Amino acid sequence: METLNSFDGFGLGLRTVHFNDYLTxxxxxxxxxxxxxxxxIEGGRPLRVLDAVRERHAVVMHGVSMSLGSAGGLDPDYLAxxxxxxxxxxxxxxxxxxxxxxxxxxxxxxxxxxPYTEEALDVVCANIRFAQDFLERPILVENPSSYVAFSQSxxxxxxxxxxxxxxxxxxxxxxxNNIYVSAVNHGFxxxxxxxxxxxxxxxxxxxxxxxxxxxxxxxxHDHDVPEPVWxxxxxxxxxxxxxAAMIERDDNIPPLGDLLGELDIARAHTxxxxxxxx
Amino acid sequence: MSxxxxxxxxxxxxxGAAILAREPARRLEGEEGDSxxxxxxxxxxRNNVRAAFLGVLEDAFPATRRLVGAEFFRFAxxxxxxxxxxxxxxxxxxxxxxxxxxxxxxPARSLPYLPDVARIEIAWLSSYHAAEAQSLExxxxxxxxxxxxxxxxxxxxxxxxxxxxxxxxxxIWIYNREERQDRLDLPETGExxxxxxxxxxxxxxxxxxxxxxxxxxxxxxxPLGDALSAGLAAQPDAAPADILSExxxxxxxxxxxxxxx
Numbered sequence: 001m002e003t004l005n006s007f008d009g010f011g012l013g014l015r016t017v018h019f020n021d022y023l024t025x026x027x028x029x030x031x032x033x034x035x036x037x038x039x040x041i042e043g044g045r046p047l048r049v050l051d052a053v054r055e056r057h058a059v060v061m062h063g064v065s066m067s068l069g070s071a072g073g074l075d076p077d078y079l080a081x082x083x084x085x086x087x088x089x090x091x092x093x094x095x096x097x098x099x100x101x102x103x104x105x106x107x108x109x110x111x112x113x114x115p116y117t118e119e120a121l122d123v124v125c126a127n128i129r130f131a132q133d134f135l136e137r138p139i140l141v142e143n144p145s146s147y148v149a150f151s152q153s154x155x156x157x158x159x160x161x162x163x164x165x166x167x168x169x170x171x172x173x174x175x176x177n178n179i180y181v182s183a184v185n186h187g188f189x190x191x192x193x194x195x196x197x198x199x200x201x202x203x204x205x206x207x208x209x210x211x212x213x214x215x216x217x218x219x220x221h222d223h224d225v226p227e228p229v230w231x232x233x234x235x236x237x238x239x240x241x242x243x244a245a246m247i248e249r250d251d252n253i254p255p256l257g258d259l260l261g262e263l264d265i266a267r268a269h270t271x272x273x274x275x276x277x278x
Numbered sequence: 279m280s281x282x283x284x285x286x287x288x289x290x291x292x293x294g295a296a297i298l299a300r301e302p303a304r305r306l307e308g309e310e311g312d313s314x315x316x317x318x319x320x321x322x323x324r325n326n327v328r329a330a331f332l333g334v335l336e337d338a339f340p341a342t343r344r345l346v347g348a349e350f351f352r353f354a355x356x357x358x359x360x361x362x363x364x365x366x367x368x369x370x371x372x373x374x375x376x377x378x379x380x381x382x383x384x385p386a387r388s389l390p391y392l393p394d395v396a397r398i399e400i401a402w403l404s405s406y407h408a409a410e411a412q413s414l415e416x417x418x419x420x421x422x423x424x425x426x427x428x429x430x431x432x433x434x435x436x437x438x439x440x441x442x443x444x445x446x447x448x449x450i451w452i453y454n455r456e457e458r459q460d461r462l463d464l465p466e467t468g469e470x471x472x473x474x475x476x477x478x479x480x481x482x483x484x485x486x487x488x489x490x491x492x493x494x495x496x497x498x499x500x501p502l503g504d505a506l507s508a509g510l511a512a513q514p515d516a517a518p519a520d521i522l523s524e525x526x527x528x529x530x531x532x533x534x535x536x537x538x539x
Contacts, residue, residue, distance in 0.1 A: 037369060042409035042436070045478055065367060071290070078367055102365075103290040106298060109369045110327045115289055147319035150289060185319070215315070218322055 001138045001169030004203055006242040007031065007058065007092050010263050012256075013248055019049045021256045028260060031058040031244055034089065037065055040081045047088070054089060060204065060244065061091040062173075068127045068141065069100030069114045079134045086135065092244070093203060095140035095173045096131075098124065098161070115150035116160040121167075128168040140203055142173035145181040145210075145219035157182070158196035165201045172198065174240075175206035175248075176233045177225070181217040190232055199239050207233060207266060208248040222251035224262060230269050237270050245270070296320050297327050300360060331359055331372060338373040338403055341454035342380075342396045345389065354383060370407070374400060391445035398451045401439035405473035405480045408437035413476045413529035420526070422534035428503030432496045433533030435474055440494060442470035448484055476529035488516035489524040496525070 009030025014022065016038075021027060032053055039046055053059070065078060086094060099111040114120050132138055141164060143157060155163075164170055174197070183190040209223025225233075225247065237243075247262050267273050296303040303320055332355045336343055343351040358379050364372055377396035386392050413435055414422075423430035441448060448469040453462045471484040472493060485493070492509035496502070509521045 040368070041370075041407040044407050044410075044437075044475065046407075048478060065369070069290075075367055100290060103294040105365050106294050106363050107365050107367055107369075108294070108297060108323075108327050109330060109364070109372075110297075110323060112290070112293060112297075112323065147322040148293070148316055152289070213322070214318060216318055216322060218326075 001132055004093060004138050004140075004171050006203060007244045008242040009058075009244055010267055011057075011060070011244060011246040012259055012263060013062075013246065013250070014050070014053060015249070015253055016046070017253050018256045019045070022049065022053050026056070027256065029057060029263070031060055031092065031246070033060045033062050033246055033248075036061045036063040036082055036085055036094070039089070040085055050089060059089050059091045061086060061089060061094045062142075063094065063096040064111065065101060065109065066096035066127075066131060067101040068096060068098060068124050068131070069112075069120065070102075070127065071123050074127050074130055074134075076134070079131060083135055086137075093140050093171070094135060094137065095142055095204065097142045097144050098157075098164075099144045111144045113144065113146040113148060113150070114160075116153040116155045116157060117150075118154065121155075121160060121163055124164060125167045128164060128170050132168065132170065138170055140171045140173040142175055142206065143178050143182075143197075145175075145178040145185075145217075147185055147216055147218070149186050156188070156193075156196065158193045162196070162198045165198045170201070172202045173204040173206060174199075174202045174236065175208070176236055177206065177208040177210055177229050177248075178219055180229050180232055181210050181219050184217045185215075191235065194232075194236055194239070199236070202240050202243055205233070205236065205240070205243050205245040206248050207245065220251060221248050225265070230265070233266070234269050234271060237272070241272055293320070293323070297324050298360075298363065328356065328359060330369075331355065331364060334369055334372045335376060338370075339376065339396055339399045341399060341451045342392065344454040344457065345392060345395065345450070346386065350385075354380065354386065357383065370403075376400075391443065391447050391450060394441075394443035394445055394447035395451050395454070398441045398443075398447055399455075401441045402473055402480055402482070405437045405439040405475050408435075408439075408475060411435050411437070411532045413474075414531050414534070416526045419531050419534055423502065423536060425536045425538055428501060429537050430502045431499055431535045432502070432531045433535070434493075434497050435476065435530050435532050437473070437475035437480070438497065438530055439473040440470070440490075440497070441473070442468065442490065444468040448482070452482070472528070472530065474528065474530050481529070483528060485524070486513060486516065488513035488521045492521050492525060493528075493530070 011029045011031035011033055013033045039050055097111045102108055179190050179193050207225045208221045209225055211218045211220040245266055247259055249259060303317060332352060335355045358376055361379060362375055366372055377393045380386050380396055381393040446464045446469050448471060449464055469484055470490045473480050473482050488509035491512035492505040495505035495508045506518050506521055510516060
């Protein structure tokens with residue numbers, strides 16, 4: 001698989017409520033992330049907005065439906081639509097999650113957890129290879145938030161991700177909030193994750209907020225990025241100087257100006273930027 | 279392939295079944311930790327999935343939701359989730375069967391027009407996401423069809439989506455979609471029409487029975503002469519010239535084919 005160059009910058013997700021902002025003024029972001037499925041349509045306003053945004057910004061495509069954990073393989077129709085969208089959006093890269101989304105005719109459209117076994121590793125590697133061959137490019141795989149763990153697992157998530165990168169040549173989208181959420185939910189130390197993950201494969205970083213529900217943290221993307229996630233982000237950025245970092249907000253979406261303000265906080269929490277300012 | 283290749287799928291099936299089940303699971307074989315903790319984790323997935331599908335329906339059916347209220351809508355969405363296992367790989371199509379579901383949904387019986395309002399919302403959404411195409415100007419259509427108007431066939435815009443109801447469902451839809459509060463005077467007749475998106479915005483046209491029937495015939499690739507006859511059959515007091523001028527005023531024709539062309 002080809003090498004994927006780093007892209008260094010700060011970005012935001014393109015959300016419907018902000019379409020007018022992007023059409024009417026210059027937005028100070030280095031790149032924009034689209035949820036691929038929201039643009040896998042024949043025509044209409046979202047695609048027109050995408051075309052206009054693409055004139056001014058780099059774009060990355062982020063999907064939620066590839067289902068890399070599917071034992072039955074990937075859906076070629078889905079991949080064909082994804083590839084057609086990529087021809088239009090000309091993204092820096094395409095990403096999806098380390099998860100499965102459906103079984104027995106049920107499509108949950110949720111990011112469901114995998115057991116980290118050798119068998120699952122074989123399945124996911126085969127799926128990633130299939131996707132990369134089909135799309136003719138390496139993909140980025142994102143670490144999920146999870147709320148259950150499997151007794152069958154024989155390796156950690158970060159070991160699983162390392163094996164995926166080594167075997168398939170894929171890259172990583174590291175979601176710092178997801179590391180924090182899963183660490184609290186499953187009782188591991190997030191610094192073990194960061195020490196063990198193949199950080200040289202990270203091309204993109206997600207930042208987001210979460211909710212607290214009893215003992216569990218839930219990855220809801222409906223809050224500001226909280227302090228422990230910023231601290232973890234700083235640790236990560238000391239090891240990954242070049243990456244595309246962004247705030248993910250999918251619910252309770254504030255005005256674009258608020259998110260741009262939060263993106264400034266991300267810039268301030270990036271050690272390289274702080275040192276340059278000092 | 280490893281000898282126990284079905285191993286993972288069994289785990290998937292168990293978690294999938296626990297998410298789909300009406301009642302929350304007390305424990306789940308194969309997951310790590312004490313059973314209360316596992317149940318809490320599974321409950322997160324159950325809630326996430328239900329909340330996401332509810333959100334898809336709320337986005338797709340704003341007028342339907344306003345008509346019944348947020349709480350009833352949530353209840354209907356919950357019952358729909360259990361009645362029709364979500365299977366579409368495209369989440370945006372999840373609500374396609376919702377109008378038919380409402381048709382047979384006993385608690386909604388007192389609002390007989392509700393399924394038609396929901397159908398109008400599906401039609402609007404289909405028009406909104408349809409392919410782009412350039413509509414022809416009236417003069418262009420006339421010029422191209424003039425060789426043999428009766429036998430001319432029209433290609434319609436890919437965003438054309440028809441709606442019809444024996445209730446004034448379109449008026450009810452607009453009133454609720456625009457979140458209006460003023461007094462709504464409803465006609466006592468049914469309503470029919472078409473959505474077209476010739477440019478960025480979806481336009482909605484309410485039509486009399488004659489042009490509506492004529493347009494449906496054109497959409498079915500019938501020639502113009504037959505379409506006008508169908509229009510007259512649907513509304514005997516209509517004048518053919520009026521039907522034709524109404525058809526030509528819509529930005530809906532993107533191609534004209536005559537036997538010679």
